[in-house]
Amino acid sequence: MRLPIHPPLPGQNSPSQVEVVQHNVRHQGFMKFSVMTLRHERFAGGMTPVIERDICHRGYAVAIVLYDPQADMLVMVEQFRIGAFAAGVNPWMLEFVAGMVKPGEDPAEVAIREAAEEAGCMPRDVRRVYTMMPSPGGCTEVVEIFFGVVDSTGVGGIHGLEDEVEDIRVHLVPAETAIALLDGDRVPSGFTLLGLSWFARHRDRMRADYGVV
Known part of the structure; x- marks a missing residue:
């Protein structure tokens, strides 16, 4: 892309x-x-x-903000990140679901697939909110960030593809908690930081759009 x-x-x-x-x-x-x-x-x-x-x-990637407006919960994942480990940062990071897009794939469909594989949920009303480059000074990676609505009932546990040695723990994070982590400088993952910033500004509208007062 x-x-x-x-x-x-x-x-x-x-x-x-x-x-x-x-x-x-x-x-x-x-x-x-x-x-x-x-x-x-x-x-x-x-x-x-x-x-x-x-x-x-680095290629082309997607991330997706998974939100349950009825429960006011975000579905987020925790996993080991080698770049953070090499930088001396806690390598188990809380992030939004993300994945790489292969040539010819539709980014929105990849975001939906990754949500199923990494978090065990199926988003609907998926929309693109941002396209960003995490490190344009020396890396070609482009990340397209999406938003999708989910039903978080029963979501949780350990997920990931065994053949890719994925070890992913799913968390249900109350929206207020996630925003507090953002404001407390507790979200070092770039695409997650940007996605949370967007979510914090649009949360009230999202809840109203889905009939939550």
């Missing part, structure tokens, strides 16, 4: 020229790493000298 090219601010023009001199793959595994040498246009005009930049090719 490619994000649409918009100026940073409405009515603002930005540089647009990039000249790639060389692009070499250095590692191909679960993620691909490459080195690109290039020049790009400067704000004041002209081009930069040739520079070298490392790139992590």
Whole structure:
């Protein structure tokens, strides 16, 4: 997926020229790493000298905010994250359901599938709320964040695909608790932080839309 090219601010023009001199793959595994040498246009005009930049090719992912408006509960998952462990952060993170999108797959359908696999629930009225890049300074990953309504009755337990060595614990988190975690700087996962920020601003409207006063 490619994000649409918009100026940073409405009515603002930005540089647009990039000249790639060389692009070499250095590692191909679960993620691909490459080195690109290039020049790009400067704000004041002209081009930069040739520079070298490392790139992590992370791919395209989705995440989904799963909300039960009747119970005022969010369905969230906890699992081990290697990046957090390597950074010295608690690697068992509370997050929204997320997963990778393969070429040709519909992102909304992937979000629904991941909700079933990771949390044992089936969202309805699924809608896209944001598209974001977690680390555009050196990573190609694009994450599309969705919202979906669920019935949280009976949701919980341990989930995940055994052949992918997934070990995922499902939590029902009261909306007020989740927002308090957000405000208390207790949500380090980027897509979860953004999804919770959106949810906190739109929660009342979501409840009204589904007949909860």
